[in-house]
Amino acid sequence: MQINTQKIRSTLSHQQGLSLIELMIAMTLGLMIVAGMATLFVQTRKSFTQDEMIAQMQDDARFAMNEIVRDVSLGGFWATLLDPVNITVDTAPAPALANDCGDGTANWMYQT
DSSP: OOOOHHHHHHHHHHOOSOOHHHHHHHHHHHHHHHHHHHHHHHHHHHHHHHHHHHHHHHHHHHHHHHHHHHHHHTTTOOTTOSOGGGOOOOOSOOOOGGGSSTTSSTTGGGOO
16 A cells, blocks of 8 residues: 555645644643643642641640650759758738738829
8 A cells, every 4th residue: 555645745735724623622632731730730739738737737746745845854853952841831921912012002103
């Protein structure tokens, strides 16, 4: 079977541009590619946001654990006391609320 190259050349040389069908197919393919890229972008952005939230939660948990470890390691620490029995509690009555600041007169904070 022999291909008639003369006929193919004459057909190609007469074509001046794209037909409507070719243009519609090209636009459809281009639209599908753009839609796929947009979907990929949106999914990647969602994944990035979720990863950022997980990283923030891990950082918060790490901070909380460090604070708990620090507080627990100081539990039972009595500074320079050797025996906690030696701690004395001041049993004197607390000052009256009205006299705890100033001299007890009304509007004492505005006096000069």
